[in-house]
Amino acid sequence: MTSRREAERRAISDLQDLANAGLTASDVFRQADPVLRDLLGFDAVCWHANDPATGLVTSVLTDDLELDDFRQAVQLEIWGDDVARFPEIRLSGRGADTLSRATGGVLHRSLRFREQIAPAGFGDELRAVFDAGGGMWGCAAFMRAPDRGPYRPGELALARRAARHVGVALQRSQHLEAQAAQKPLPPAVVLLGPDNHLLSADERAEGLLDEFADDSTAIFSVPTPFVMAAEQARAAVSGSRTPAPLRVRGRGGRWFVLHASLLRGRPEGPAAVVITSASPAEIMPVVFASYGLTHREREVALRVVQGNGTGDIAQALCMTPLTVQDHLKSIFTKAGVRSRREFVAQLLVVHPPEVWT
Structure with missing residues (x-):
């Protein structure tokens, strides 16, 4: 019989292999799921890709959860003052945390547990952030049935080890292939109602929506990054959050930036989300x-x-x-180039040369 320790070593090895498998982010998640499910003992998981620079969620992938209440999840993440949130876990440097640990075993101290997790029929929640190279490439929430009890220290320790390797795999997924030089696209606009459902989109935006389609599209008629950008703008108007552009990569490999503003200047008003091609300066952190x-x-x-x-x-x-x-030798090695000329050419492959400030 395979021991727990041997099974964990095999799982970590399998996750390390993902970094060299040439996978997209969604493929990384789908392959990591069966590797971790039994060892972590979760019954449902929601995987997210992120804007690596800001840590904001840009996609949702789940085969276990109904997303009818996803807007509530977005609101709790953007507006809520709760324990064991993704930004808090990232700042702590722990890589993963559980509600049971963060609440001292009293799960009802968590707003998220009271309003979302418990009503959905789950008990403890384990959250992990997938950091690598200074960027937050993704995150995930793992839920388990109440009768399983809280996550054990060994399971949390494994999640923290696994998170580092998933982060590297997601980091590697962002430069799978060089893109041919492309001209920046004209701005496109999407209009969302107070509930973040689609009201209208101009012709250019309609052509772009499929670039970002994910599991939340069926709920809002728009993909996750539009909902996150709009909700962040609502929080910024109320003074509870500092606005930040949202970077997101389309299916074709091109990077975009989403900016949202409220048409009536109030959180309960409609929101306009403007989509632009990411400039070199905007994409450099990524x-x-x-x-x-x-x-x-x-x-x-x-x-x-x-x-x-x-x-x-x-x-x-x-x-x-x-x-x-x-430093230059190290930079060139990490970028896979041999000279300044090759390095600059590689960075500018999607954009025409310009002065970066």
Whole structure:
């Protein structure tokens, strides 16, 4: 009989293999599910891809849950002041946490448990964030039936180990193939009602909706990133959240940015979501995270793209030229190139050259 320890080692090995399998994000989730289901002991899971720079959810994938109350889930995530939320777990550096641990075993202390998890028939919840290279590439919520009891310390420890490997696989999924040079698309506009259901979309937006389609589309008539952008704008108007652009990658590999604003300036009003092609400056945080660059390497890389020489970079960043060269070697290795010219060309493959500030 295979021991628990042997099964966990095999699971971690299988998750490590996902990073080299050339998978999309949704494929990573679908292959990680059976690897973890029995070992973590969950009965339902909801997988999410994220904007790596902001951590905002950009897609939903689940075969276990009904999404009729997904708007409530979005509101709780954007507006709610609760324990063991995804941003809190990420800031803690733990990688995963459970409601039972965060509430001291009293699950009803959690607003999310009272209003969503318990009514859906579940007990404890385990949440994991999939970080790698300084970016948050995805996250997941694992629910289990009440009669299973709370997640055990060993299960939480395994989830934390697994989260790191899923994060690397998602990070690698973002640069599977180079895209041919493309001209930026004209802005497109989607109008959502107070309940975030689709009211109207211009012709360009209608052509783009399929680029982001996911499991929530059937509920709202629009994919998840539009709902998240609109709800974030509502929270920003109320003063409970700072607005931020939402980066999302379409099925064809092109990156877009979503900006939302409220037409009547009130949280209960309709929201306009504007979709634009991501500029090089907007996509750089994602690109650098996908390469796994350190903070210092990102500073050097940005100045390389701006055309600065080694001496200028050394002076601007208060380091020696030799240190700059060491950083450049590491950057080129991680990016899979051999020179500054190749590095800049690779970064600009989707966009025409321009000065980045």
